[in-house]
Amino acid sequence: MPELPPPAGKFFPRNLTARADYQVRGNPSGSRPESGVDNCFPGLEFDQRNLDTAFFPGLRVDFHRSDGARVLSIVGRPPFPDKLGNGDVSDSRPLYIRALCGRTTVDQGEEQAVVVDCAGMDGLDVWRRVHDLLPGRIAVMITPLPDRYSAASVPDEVNRLNEIRMAGEPEVRRGDNGDVDHAVLIADRAPYLDDAGVIEPAAYLPGELTRSLCAPWQYDFRDCGCFYWAASKPDVTSSADGSVREVNFLRRDRGAPPAPDRSSDLGGQRTALELTYGDLVRDWNVLPVVLDDREQPEPAAVGPGGAARPGARWSALRGSGGTMTPEQVADRLTELAGVEHALCVEYLYAHYSLNAPSVLPDSADELTRRAHAAGQEVFSVAVDEMRHLRWVNEALAMLGRRPVLARAEKIKRATEHTVTLERLTRDRLQWFVDVEAPSQNSGADPVDPDDPDSVDGMYVELHAAVVQHPELFPEADRLAHLIKLIIDEGGDHWLRFRAVQGHLEGLTEQQYLRPLATTAPDQQTLRLLDLSDRSYDVLLGVLRQSFERRDTAGGALMEQSRAEMRNMHELNHRLAARGVGPRFTLPAWLLPGSPTGDPQAADGRFVREAAAAAARVRETIAALGDASLREMAIRHQRDTDALLAALARLDGGAPQRTPAPSGLPGGGG
Template sequence: MNAPTPGSVDLPVPEGKIFPRNLTARADHVVRGNPSGSRPESGVDNCFPGLEFDQRNLEKAFFPGLTVDFHHASGSRVLAVTGGAAAAQGITDADLDTGTPQDPQPLYLWAVCGRTTVDQEEADAPVFHATERTGLELWRRVHDLLPGRVAVVLGRTPGSTSPGAFWVPDGGLNAWRTQGRTEVSRDADGVLEWAVLFADRARYLDSDGVIDPDVYQAGDLTRSLCAPWQYDFRECGCYYWAASKPDISTSSDGVHRNLNFQRRDRTTNPPEPDIPTIRGRAAKEFDHPALIANWNVLPVVLNGREDDGMELPDWSGLRPMTRAQVIQELERLAGVEHALCLEYLYAHYSLDAPPVFDPAVHDPATPEGARARKIYAAAAEVFSVAVDEMRHLRWVNEILGTLGRPPRLEPPRHDTVIQPRTGRCFDPQPLTPGQLDLFIAVERPSAVSADPQGIDGMYVKLHETIVHRPELFPEADRLAHLIKLIIDEGDDHYHRFTAVKNHLAELSPDEYLRPLRTDPGTALDVQLVELSALNYTMLLGALESTLERGDTSGGVLIEQARRTMSNLHELNHLLASRGVAPRFTKLPAAPAPAGEQPIASAAASTSAPAPAPGPEPGDGRAALAAARASGAVRQSINALAVDGVREMMTRHQADTDALIAAFGSR
């Protein structure tokens, strides 16, 4: 610990206060000309390749008098002799490369020896051989060396193919290190063959505690960083650039999958699929100079799909809306999103596809397996759009909440209008070719359909109004962001349904549709239908309470809503596999004695969702009553069901108990 510089502080210094020894750390004021990112506290502390500095460049001078490059796969190459033990033994820069331009023979680091942990005795210091190691791998060992004596072995062949220090006689390299033994071997022509040297590990800092300017020139530490940004963009995979750069993408029409996003040849039709090997991929990608010059030809990718033309259409000629009109339209669109979600789910369950495709059951190499795979691919696309619509329903309600309005989660009626221009209303049906065409029409982007009254067109109009009338919408930033998300995903839905049509093009409806009946056929079906309705009621109640409580829910209820949605999906898949159409019916809370709240049976409900007089918005009584009632229904199912269904009931009950506990914490 250092005492502060006299006169540098005005108040008494606490006992034990630690003061920085490093001049850079002492510069606690913002130095003129230095960006805020240069401050130590702003760093993300990446080690390699690093955003502040590349530590390989710091360790290049770990052995005094030598400059070593750790950047190459072949090994760690000696770049310069600047003095120290090497110069004392007559090694000069002339010894670094004794070959010809056609056959270079540089000098490499073959081995390193030194203590790396404080509990190691001098006699136990490890030896790190460069054999079968890249420069980076050897650097990781060099990085761990503690202050003190270090021995190195230099040789003429690349470190990765060198003999390391296995051949060093008389006790090995650590014995030479502790004895302070040095030796240089040259051939008859005076060409250096190998050398063993020792020295104390470099400190890197000068007497003032700053990085030694005599060793490191300006720019040395930031050399080889991720600059320009295209270098990092090319080299780092999606797990690093997760939000910005995909590795694999799908064509804009959704037909061609597993495409290399950075592929150099973008003219082939169909596009060439990606290959699995890293070395092979790199040969087909933009190299670094090409990516710097052509990065802007890479398309936007949304939900894994490439799209070169994603932009808001120009509806500047539309009359802006008032705040009241915006709220009214959003409340209508909440009902539309809910209706579309249920229509898409019904269509998904109507497809004769399992929840998970198993190649062991359906061999894609057989005609039956290929057909099953196409149906599964179509079902997966439809379900993904349904999930997006549920997310849109949440976003629209978040927008309403931002505008001071309560959530709108009422189940859609048969007279809920989805397309004002055509008058099409909510009507869940199997995914026949005609129904699929309706889905494509409703999701067609306004820029394509030129219909400002379509769903996409209405969101565009809302977006334009909110952005250009800030006096009416002080919440414009939040609102415009959520609406833009819905617009972008809606454009993707159009392409997804087009892909569904391609998947099913060669199949007849009889080949891919399940026959679904509206009435349960067995006592087990009756109970499963009722449990499905209970889960639907729980889902809407949990989502409603989450929206009402906002950030105060701590994510607990939204997690329970997600689990309930998963359970509902599993139940409806089971019903569909048994030939029973799904029921999306919200059950009302009914008064009951002793504080209990049993609810009406779903078995007598119709196949179409209908509005029900339930509790007041946001009070959660219907969801809580449904959760409590579901336990009795599961007991009835367990008495009727086979083992697989019983296991599912046990899993679902645990989630329901968690939901009851979450509501109980209100």
């Protein structure tokens, strides 16, 4: 197979499977069109609509349009009448399919071939008619506009299209200025495959059959929000000059300055203002690169080794100190691990302070629904912070550091903030908005926003250090990717806390907050507080184990840590419903001055001690007589036993069971 010359300016995929005349080793049978699902929507092997772009020899047709099936080019065979060619196709006077004629069922005779008037149809409606055409002679009428003729004035050629097809007399009619008024073209329907049985390489470009699927990306890119495309697609960004802080990234109007994003009050009108599926397939390259939550007017420069290099705004964040060394980056990440842990705990406490149940009943009133919606936003940010703690520890492991589970006592923003557990008052919520604000929203001047002392600004500084000098860092690509994930999610946190303000707008603190006491009013609540602390202790211990092993446990410990998180969350909701907030007491091995680098920490000793303490508290709770608490204690103990069994397997020892609450098999009931 001769090597194809590379295209100028861009790289395009070469669909070798489509060009192969044999079964390519390693490719499933479904990857070949004759064996693949006849799929007309995103997903699976290929998009049938793209096969029909070349259904008529010499024409290329775009069906991914709302205004009709547009003719993109007129080239090649057969020779068209009246010198009809590519010069007749222009953006100023585009041509569309106006009518079709051909046999659509095997029992039809030539005289019965169906004529379809495509006036008023969108591109996909036209494609459905094209897809029905059987092999054999077909006729196509093209005109400048798909809706030029009303139903009352259908051109005579549409009514006579089958007669023209059978007579084999194509025609082109032009206006006085030489532009095409209409053209009727006749030929045999183009086959999909060549004589060797593979997709015709002269008719289809490499990669063309999959361009509108969920992969490579165009369709999903429009439908899926930034939670799915976290590192690739922002939903809302700011303009290139910083003058408009919130703009819709997928807006159709690409003029300057862009209009502010009003998605919260547009409802269903939002999609009408965004690029369509067809727009993304054709014009995806109009979307700009976004760095530091700001659209960039020019592509990013390329640094050593081909890595994308941020612009001057990011490089300026390095300050006058020059390039950061791996040791300096590791020191900063150690500090940020404590910040992520502290923010997670503060957000969780704020979540529990909202007067809403963990699961919203159908009978909930408007006040409860608003408080619950606000609480879910806060909780989702807390979960993200825990994930950031994991990513920071992965980055630290790449730099040769031990895991960091410490919790910051102070957080530096514009002022120094002391970490405390407080309810979600108005002032507290505003501080959450401020601490999570992207750098461009943290200063008084929106045009010159860089703030390396902000939380996200500190990560931006680290990212710039890695991508500018990847030769200094082990696993530089992976390290930069992890840091970028944290930066992207951090900007989304600001938007979520803004949404919380919207949910609570007009409500008083007395309406949406619970009164959370710091002491237990009875023995049962005191035991629940103790169990909350023991669960927190177990969770931190298993996280340390997971971070120490760098996923050599096959994800088993991380899955167990998620179970412990869910159990602690359920328990803390029980406490909040009783009017008491969780204490989040740090275990002794994480207190200042404790030997957290103790080698014995890696053998699971802290986890087993905390699990045994938790089991003793659960036994006490089960003995107090509350049936629902007893059932919860039994469920949670099963998860803890599964955790200990996983640790034992990893250490090569026998599983160790802790005393179970009464009623649990193997327990005392």
